[in-house]
Ligand SMILES: Nc1ncnc2c1ncn2[C@@H]1O[C@H](COP(=O)(O)OS(=O)(=O)O)[C@@H](OP(=O)(O)O)[C@H]1O
């Protein structure tokens with residue numbers, strides 16, 4: 001009997017899964033084996049010689065027990081079971097195998113426009129088709145019209161909607177359709193961009209062909225101009241030992257920002273987090289990581305909308321701090337890691353809450369710095385040792401770079 005495995009793939013894998021299931025990645029029917037992925041990289045073909053431009057792979061952590069013959073239910077982050085992957089091979093971190101659809105999630109912006117290649121081909125019938133794949137607005141509509149007229153072809157716009165920018169690309173396609181004429185078809189394709197431009201282009205051609213294209217035009221690459229720093233979201237994330245001064249400096253920073261009044265501030269105080277958002281969590285590694293991920297999630301949501309979030313947990317693990325940085329940068333905001341590096345000796349001397357004495361006496365287990373690890377950041381954007389400076393000076397050591405960097409006016 002096979003084990004009932006479940007897994008939530010990452011965003012790129014989920015997008016690829018949707019294209020495998022819809023037939024947009026024809027002739028692929030599942031995730032590639034390590035051998036196929038290497039063959040694609042080296043020769044632009046699968047091991048059986050079928051032309052294919054880009055690896056379409058799926059990874060599981062090494063400690064996941066799935067083996068050939070097992071069936072893995074793939075779920076979206078909200079828990080909907082999307083497909084079953086039957087494992088045919090597992091090597092070099094890649095899990096290969098065909099996928100079968102279970103359910104089509106009917107949510108998300110522009111879900112009604114996520115039409116399958118078969119549906120679009122049926123609607124287009126025998127006509128020649130000029131497909132335009134887009135990752136941003138089209139600035140060449142006259143050219144598109146001229147080519148379509150010359151070929152006597154129908155126009156099919158394929159907005160490649162992936163990630164944060166996805167809905168904006170679809171809106172650009174609908175705007176282009178308004179100008180090109182109502183008979184222009186639009187199908188949303190969740191194709192994640194590939195790093196190498198030539199491979200990305202080839203993959204777009206394959207997908208366009210699956211949708212019935214006889215001619216393919218790649219729209220221009222979007223120009224992304226980040227807004228000025230004072231309009232961008234920002235997370236100021238303090239990390240350091242208990243008693244190092246995180247909360248004191250974070251509160252001082254919050255107050256200084258509120259006095260200036262130029263930005264909205266979300267303050268995720270450590271104690272408030274532990275009483276509400278993370279109530280019931282312990283200080284085990286798993287619970288500390290969960291606590292930090294929750295803080296990161298809330299901070300990233302505030303920053304997504306251009307807000308400034310200040311967080312001040314111990315956050316002892318480098319990998320978890322990295323995850324938060326990625327979460328924040330993933331929503332297009334900036335992340336500033338402030339290491340409050342006051343040495344243990346000074347933190348223990350202060351022992352504001354008497355916790356170090358209790359930890360030394362063995363009354364508090366897993367106490368950071370005493371009986372639990374603190375991984376010193378190697379990627380801090382700022383470092384402050386509060387041993388022999390005033391609170392006001394410490395606050396200015398954070399505030400000044402924020403002003404100089406243009407985040408605060
Ligand atoms: N075992 C153990 N280790 C470290 N700290 C402990 C522990 N038990 C309780 N406390 C108190 O909890 C505060 C740290 O909570 P955090 O949420 O910031 O920790 S973590 O980031 O999840 O590691 C920390 O507060 P601060 O002094 O403000 O840092 C301590 O007062």
Ligand SMILES: Nc1ncnc2c1ncn2[C@@H]1O[C@H](COP(=O)(O)OP(=O)(O)O)[C@@H](O)[C@H]1O
Pocket residue numbers: 240241242243244245246247248249312350352386387389390391392394
């Ligand atoms: N320059 C300074 N910056 C921050 N805190 C300082 C400074 N000098 C002394 N302290 C004292 O150190 C203690 C730091 O405690 P706290 O801010 O709660 O640390 P943490 O949040 O890192 O546990 C406070 O009692 C604070 O008054």
